[in-house]
Amino acid sequence: MTPKHPSCRAIESDLVATATGEAGAAAARRVDEHARECPPCRAELGRYRAIDSIARGLRHDAPPPADVAASRSALQARLADLKSRVLTYGIVPSPLGNILVARSEHGVSLVEYLGEATTLAGSRLRELADVETVESSTEIARLRDELLDFLAGRRRELGWRLDLRLAGSDFRRAVLQAAVDVPYGAVTSYASIARRVGKPGAERAVAQALRWNPLPIVVPCHRIVGSSGKLTGYAGDKLGLKRRLLDVEGVRTTPAARDFRVAREVMYVRAGDDRAYCLPTCGDLPSHSLANLTLIASRAGVEALGLEPCSDCRPDLHPLAG
């Protein structure tokens, strides 16, 4: 092989880039000028141009449209399956400790008190079979802001779309749905929820369903208490959180034997689904038990429900203090 002429070597490094149109203007001009005078380099440039052009022609090679469509529909089936299994979550530091919020494509599916923990270790999210978790604080940002507003009393409704699939059974789902309907600043009993879901007497089962409520705060199980007015329990052993949530909503509680009791003497009362509301002392009320009563902390709460004052006790003329 004869050694290359120095002028050929000088443009060698720019020759390929010139052929593919990627050389700078000055380098390309040098290569072109040299190639005009040098037949071997001109031929080389031509060959690279041919190769580049043929290579670019490969972009017109397309697989059969039927294959593309089949691949696409197989992908869509797997994506639909994945989407239904993915839970996006974030951990929100709050006055009630760290709170995990997770959502699926259908809605918010899990809210969990983590206490001091800042990871999923020990979270229910870890125990769920057939679920993929993806952390995304950006995706959860709006939920976080609304949740913090709610906990600070700046927002009365969360209005989130809910995914109740983690509830575990149709009965539990029905209980959660009934709990969602208990309004802000109001309190009712496990027995009354049991009645609402068509299982009067099943208050223990209702209490169990709410104990495992996958969506505390959002599904306001803190508004559900014993028929005596005692708080009885919350999310396992978190009675203090139940008091604080009720306090945010204006529901006062007072200590009772190893528990707390809703201060019902300062709350308005609604019997069943009556359109009227009463003073707690109204003689027209069916019984003292909360089994079929809802307590409402404020006039604003009563008015938000569109209730009329009872014509016997006239709560409109004798409003409760507070």
Next chain:
Amino acid sequence: MGLGLFDDVVAAHHPEIYRYLRRLTYRASEADDLAQETFLRAYRAWQGLAPDANVRAWLFAIATNLARNHFRAESRRRRAYVVAGERRAEADPAGPEEEHVFRETRALLDRVVAGLPLKQRLAFTLRKVHDLDYEAIGESLECSPESARAHVFQALKKIRVSLNGHELPAMEPTR
């Protein structure tokens, strides 16, 4: 970034990603699997993607990464090389003389490309077939844009050597 938007990503990019993987693989089913895995992975990471990210380059990077893992077994790659060449040779019918030279060269080039070292082959395909810039190619191959460019030029030089003595269609200089 809403979840619904990911369907738009699939609609916009699936055909090209599939075409890319189809070119790289031996069987259509391999391209199918890799394309599905590419988009399933993308979906999982989608919510964490920066709003101004180049989605196309990002998808190519995921697909390339998966393809590289797939080809890591050398024997598989050799098989792909031999059969890909045969398949394409079959697919090219004879035509008028000049067309014939062009097609023959293309089939030959395809075979040479299939036999290149994997990084060069990927860089070459991303650049010439899919027109990605060197930055995006570097992202796909986890190297600098300069290295990506070097891979493409190495590929071109090897192709040039492999086509030595082979008749090439005449190309007029464009400048």
